[in-house]
Amino acid sequence: MSSNVVYQKGRIHDVVANPLGKFLDERGWLSELFRTDDLPEGFRPEMAYISMTVPGVARGPHEHVEQSDYFCFIGPANFKVYLWDARKDSPTFGLKQTIFCGLDSPISLIVPPGVVHAYKNVSLENGIVFNAPDRLYAGKGKSQKVDEIRHEDVVDSPFTLD
Numbered sequence: 001m002s003s004n005v006v007y008q009k010g011r012i013h014d015v016v017a018n019p020l021g022k023f024l025d026e027r028g029w030l031s032e033l034f035r036t037d038d039l040p041e042g043f044r045p046e047m048a049y050i051s052m053t054v055p056g057v058a059r060g061p062h063e064h065v066e067q068s069d070y071f072c073f074i075g076p077a078n079f080k081v082y083l084w085d086a087r088k089d090s091p092t093f094g095l096k097q098t099i100f101c102g103l104d105s106p107i108s109l110i111v112p113p114g115v116v117h118a119y120k121n122v123s124l125e126n127g128i129v130f131n132a133p134d135r136l137y138a139g140k141g142k143s144q145k146v147d148e149i150r151h152e153d154v155v156d157s158p159f160t161l162d
Contacts, residue, residue, distance in 0.1 A: 005086070007158055010095035012085045012115060016040060017099060020074060020106040033072045033130055034108060043110065045070055045132035052128055053077075053121040060118025061151045061159040067135040069111045071119075075103030077127025079119045084159050087114035102127060116151060116159050 018038075022029040034045070053059060055077070063086060073079050081099040085092045101107045102123070111117045121127040138146050151159045 005094050005158055007084050007094055007096035010092060010097060012083050012095050012097050013090050013092040014110075014112045015083060015097065015115060016108075016110040017101075018108050020072060020108055022074075022106065031072075031074055031106060033074075034070065034132060039070075040110065043068060043070070043134055046134055046136050048130065048132040049137075050128055050130050052126050053079075053119075054126055055121050055124050058118055058120035058161050061116050061157070061161070062118070063116040063149050063151070064113045064135075064147045065149070066113050067133050067147045068113060069109075069117070070132040070134070071109045071111065072107070072130040072132075073101040073109065073119075073127075074106040074130070075128070077121050077123035077125050078102035078104055079127060079129070080122050081109065082118045082120075082159075082161055083111065084116040085114075086116050087112075090114070118159070118161055120161060 020031050022031050079102045081101060083097040085095045087093055135147060138144055151157050
């Protein structure tokens with residue numbers, strides 16, 4: 001763990017944030033969450049899920065050893081995403097980054113292994129988040145240890161949310 005690091009603001013290497021387009025018509029809207037021809041070389045989702053987060057609640061901070069997450073924040077709420085680069089071999093080790101996204105700024109976000117991350121619903125309504133990680137949760141048949149290092153309850157953690 002990188003508890004002795006004082007994180008500075010900056011853009012984190014290997015984190016990929018792209019705007020998501022909405023195609024509008026009289027029926028409503030449609031957004032392509034991902035296309036394999038738009039994903040970075042070597043990144044392929046293994047599963048997908050959605051989660052609902054109530055207003056004012058955060059998920060994380062946590063990190064993965066091997067897994068990359070592919071989040072889509074599209075609405076109906078807005079989120080504040082927190083990122084900390086805890087990868088000692090990264091050119092941006094020790095940087096922290098925040099991104100505001102969701103209904104007002106829909107994005108896809110790839111978070112690589114070793115980047116501590118959290119997100120908080122900053123709206124007054126429930127928020128939906130899509131994730132298509134490149135590893136199966138708990139491995140094939142849910143028979144392996146979950147690839148997650150949780151920091152939520154660590155005393156004096158450098159990974160704090162405001």
